[in-house]
Amino acid sequence: MCLAIPGEIVEIMPDRPLAKVDVTGVRRAVNIGLLDGERLAPGDWVLIHVGFAMSKIDEAEAQATLTMLQGIGDAYDDEIDALRESRID
């Protein structure tokens, strides 16, 4: 819950503050309303907290964070499992 997970934007949803992101193969919608001022596009990386993109980051940072998270084991797996159950739309 307290983990920020990096996701790559694959699609900006029309008419809603949502984007489809890819988090290590799991594709789900997250809210991008807190990044209103940023110009987000597919290929951009964001740090996601409980369904909300909280900051835009570069790819190097995203990869480093992912590797760190994968190293911590259970907590990250739990977060990805929870994300898999998410149905934000």
Place this chain on the structure above:
Amino acid sequence: MRFVDEYRDSEKARALAASIASLCEPGRHYKFMEVCGGHTHTIYKHGLEDYLPESISLVHGPGCPVCVIPMGRVDDAIHIASQPEVILTSFGDMMRVPGGRGSFFDAKAAGADIRMVYSPLDALKIAERNPSRRVVFMGIGFETTAPSTAMTVLRARAAGITNFSVFCNHVTILPAIKAILDSPDLRLDGFLGPGHVSTVIGCRPYSFITGDYGKPLVVAGFEPLDLLQAVHMLLTQLASGRSEVENQYGRVVPWEGNTKALEAIAKTMELRPYFEWRGLGFISHSALRLRDEYADFDAERIFDIPGGRVADPKACQCGEVLKGVLKPWECKVFGTACTPETPIGTCMVSSEGACAAYYNFGRFTRERVKEATR
């Protein structure tokens, strides 16, 4: 892996460690508190203390939101879950946290409808799909999760959803740091500021620590080299007699934070006069509740909450661990009566708790502790 190597390079770590050692004043002992549970994790996982001279101790702070929820609030949530038509929704991290009368898992096994969700938006979705039920979201966390709860309340209002409410337990990190600074138990020399909380609140709010208390603070990232570099920055400040807020994690943390997120919190929530923190006691202005304008989404006003206070188990020393006074392995029940499988205290429940981090990475097994203290 080239990206990662940039941050993990052990050559760089050793060079940084040598430079850190050269900055230490002979005979002086330094205590730096890392406020965030994520930092605690990195420190144990990578054995960062092995890179530091013995004169530097890293002390773990209260930055694990699950760890600081008092048992009474868990009982209150379970009370709400037992009301007619209620579905209580919660992040998975909360499910095993023991209250005075068991955990959410125990209550679920006893028949309460308690569901794990990834996001408050998922809780709102459950409310939309179950119009005859009353869906309550257990809001917990620091400034990293509070904006999500705030945004969800705004969305519920905009969508006219009336069977959704929040049991708000969001806490704010700054009053907890102030309480620790005011506590006579611990003398600290500086702080490693939380990385992700700072993406929301920015760096400016820490200035009372560097100004009023004269302690340097460096907002730090989560890679081993980030933390070593932040320690280096703290020592550099101390060596030159400065105490300033510095941002080591500028590649993610903007100085001003996320203004949209702060606006969402300010619009829907206000500070409570006081709130109980597990182990730290009552701290004034340290938690958030929904504003009067959003009372119809406030579970505390919709339901009759017992609000009882439950003392922590006598054997548990989470409070001392959360204040940084005790190292996890110094607690009497660490690794024996209290393990991640059968936690007595919250610091052993959450993976970000200092005790669970120690336990899982096995840097200090009970045997080694015994040897070390013999």
